[in-house]
Amino acid sequence: MRLGILIAACLLIAVAGLLFLSSHAEIPPISQPAASAFDAALVARGAELAAIGNCAVCHTRQGGEIFAGARAVPTPFGAIYSTNITPDSRTGIGRWSEAAFQRAMHEGVNRAGEQLYPAFPYDHFTQVTDDDDRALYAYLMTREPIQAPAARNKIWFPLKFRPLIAAWKALYFKTGPYRADISQSSEWNRGAYLAKGLGHCGACHTARNVLGAERTNQSYAGARVEGWDAYALNHSAPAPVPWTSQSLQKYFETGWHVQHGVARGPMAGVTADLAAASKADIHALAVFIGSQINSTRVVATNFSEKQPGLGAEIYAASCSSCHDGTRALPFGGIDLKLSTAVNAPSPRNLINVTLLGLSTAEGRAGAIMPGFDGAISDVQLAALLEDLRAGYSDKAPWRELPEEIQAARRAIKNGNEGL
Amino acid sequence: MSIRLNVNGHEHQVTADPQTPLLYVLRNDLGLNAAKFGCGLGQCGSCTVVIDGEAVFSCVTPIMLLQGRRITTVEGLGSIESPGPLQRSFIELQAAQCGYCIAGMMMRAYALLEKNASPTDADIRRSLEPNLCRCGTHMRILAAVKRAAELRQVSAFR
Numbered sequence: 365m366r367l368g369i370l371i372a373a374c375l376l377i378a379v380a381g382l383l384f385l386s387s388h389a390e391i392p393p394i395s396q397p398a399a400s401a402f403d404a405a406l407v408a409r410g411a412e413l414a415a416i417g418n419c420a421v422c423h424t425r426q427g428g429e430i431f432a433g434a435r436a437v438p439t440p441f442g443a444i445y446s447t448n449i450t451p452d453s454r455t456g457i458g459r460w461s462e463a464a465f466q467r468a469m470h471e472g473v474n475r476a477g478e479q480l481y482p483a484f485p486y487d488h489f490t491q492v493t494d495d496d497d498r499a500l501y502a503y504l505m506t507r508e509p510i511q512a513p514a515a516r517n518k519i520w521f522p523l524k525f526r527p528l529i530a531a532w533k534a535l536y537f538k539t540g541p542y543r544a545d546i547s548q549s550s551e552w553n554r555g556a557y558l559a560k561g562l563g564h565c566g567a568c569h570t571a572r573n574v575l576g577a578e579r580t581n582q583s584y585a586g587a588r589v590e591g592w593d594a595y596a597l598n599h600s601a602p603a604p605v606p607w608t609s610q611s612l613q614k615y616f617e618t619g620w621h622v623q624h625g626v627a628r629g630p631m632a633g634v635t636a637d638l639a640a641a642s643k644a645d646i647h648a649l650a651v652f653i654g655s656q657i658n659s660t661r662v663v664a665t666n667f668s669e670k671q672p673g674l675g676a677e678i679y680a681a682s683c684s685s686c687h688d689g690t691r692a693l694p695f696g697g698i699d700l701k702l703s704t705a706v707n708a709p710s711p712r713n714l715i716n717v718t719l720l721g722l723s724t725a726e727g728r729a730g731a732i733m734p735g736f737d738g739a740i741s742d743v744q745l746a747a748l749l750e751d752l753r754a755g756y757s758d759k760a761p762w763r764e765l766p767e768e769i770q771a772a773r774r775a776i777k778n779g780n781e782g783l
Numbered sequence: 784m785s786i787r788l789n790v791n792g793h794e795h796q797v798t799a800d801p802q803t804p805l806l807y808v809l810r811n812d813l814g815l816n817a818a819k820f821g822c823g824l825g826q827c828g829s830c831t832v833v834i835d836g837e838a839v840f841s842c843v844t845p846i847m848l849l850q851g852r853r854i855t856t857v858e859g860l861g862s863i864e865s866p867g868p869l870q871r872s873f874i875e876l877q878a879a880q881c882g883y884c885i886a887g888m889m890m891r892a893y894a895l896l897e898k899n900a901s902p903t904d905a906d907i908r909r910s911l912e913p914n915l916c917r918c919g920t921h922m923r924i925l926a927a928v929k930r931a932a933e934l935r936q937v938s939a940f941r
Contacts, residue, residue, distance in 0.1 A: 427908075680802060
């Protein structure tokens with residue numbers, strides 16, 4: 365009996381503590397400002413910054429209006445749906461003041477004072493400067509308002525109690541601006557600010573712990589996201605020809621590079637967006653990421669002789685006409701000795717690309733590759749991938765091929781391909 | 784090499800190099816000329832056929848992958864005397880202009896309708912996305928697929 369009372373009291377105190385931690389005042393609604401109230405240059409700057417932040421990738425569902433939200437962001441705890449960030453006064457952010465927008469970016473709290481799930485990467489956005497937030501706000505508030513109510517999150521029931529997010533924040537969330545490294549150039553610092561803040565590269569390229577927070581000691585060491593491998597962006601980056609800031613810049617601007625191939629999976633939408641960012645910011649981003657990769661690895665030349673067999677025959681019949689062809693990238697296929705997917709620690713991206721092919725970002729020109737999902741069996745695919753790994757990389761064979769093929773096929777069937 | 788292919792419910796014994804694309808065997812060996820050669824690189828969709836319920840580019844699919852698989856082409860959707868729902872809807876809505884892409888469009892639509900009996904307009908657009916039409920019949924093609932879904936449901940209730 366006494367123990368019961370004690371436990372009840374503890375729970376009560378914990379809940380009260382959470383409620384206290386999580387309590388934020390509502391920021392009063394404003395009457396929706398006219399688009400003409402914003403400075404055109406500020407709006408244009410905001411557009412360039414929104415491209416760095418890839419807002420559109422998460423805040424637009426497939427086939428939906430841009431920024432109107434309702435895209436499922438898969439997490440280990442269930443699907444969290446992105447919100448409508450068009451300036452619609454009822455279902456969007458039309459009645460949010462700049463202060464409310466800034467608080468969401470810096471603290472992860474919405475205008476009404478409710479906690480936001482960290483699927484919205486405020487753990488990065490907290491570093492965005494007030495000036496950049498002002499430009500982003502001006503850009504978003506001058507978009508077409510779209511009436512689109514929020515979709516209901518499909519998450520593990522207890523997590524629907526948002527004050528719990530305050531506990532997560534107490535453990536993992538550090539607010540505050542980007543701190544410059546004075547030993548580095550201003551360009552490097554600009555790039556680091558963009559990558560760590562608005563660009564939130566770590567949201568995909570850094571692995572997360574069981575509670576969904578980025579493992580800060582494994583920064584940029586690579587992670588699996590939406591059924592794709594987001595490769596390491598440090599010295600263990602698996603590209604056969606090491607990335608440099610020059611090649612990264614070209615890749616960010618165009619979505620492909622002649623020595624690396626084409627962006628695919630969730631990264632395809634990222635590079636499609638980056639095309640609209642400012643040249644100076646893209647250059648800075650490339651300088652910073654290049655410095656993180658900073659690989660001195662020698663390009664492999666010791667490829668083994670190609671072995672005849674089922675895999676080699678499939679390659680000759682289905683792959684060779686593009687991948688050994690004379691058309692230049694991005695419309696011809698890459699020489700697979702240059703393919704990161706063939707050289708990566710896990711076969712997942714190579715499986716995904718073979719099954720799904722490559723499509724272009726909606727409404728844009730780009731490389732396409734046919735998918736072979738309907739044509740190729742698991743056994744045939746495994747034979748093909750073994751042949752590619754043996755003939756086009758100097759790495760050891762993949763051990764988990766059949767399991768990875770089955771897992772990839774399951775994910776594709778469930779619509780989790782993340783394309 | 785000799786390989787058994789199941790096309791439109793019929794077994795065929797085909798003698799050809801195992802790397803031969805299915806499209807060549809369909810047209811040259813079996814006389815099934817619905818599927819068309821367009822780009823030969825799996826980029827345009829005019830060669831689309833259905834294999835075990837999935838739309839596939841037959842121009843980049845070698846026959847060695849297909850032993851024991853079920854292949855369906857437009858010839859398998861019905862006959863001149865008794866056209867199937869997709870054939871009837873494409874005729875009814877006159878959805879072929881130059882016609883070169885149509886066999887591929889119909890097969891991709893067939894794969895969609897087998898999985899989703901009443902697709903939305905957005906579903907149809909998304910599903911036909913890999914197939915190109917260069918003469919501008921897109922709107923009629925979309926309407927014909929929608930109509931085929933209705934015709935299939937009517938015949939299902941009979």
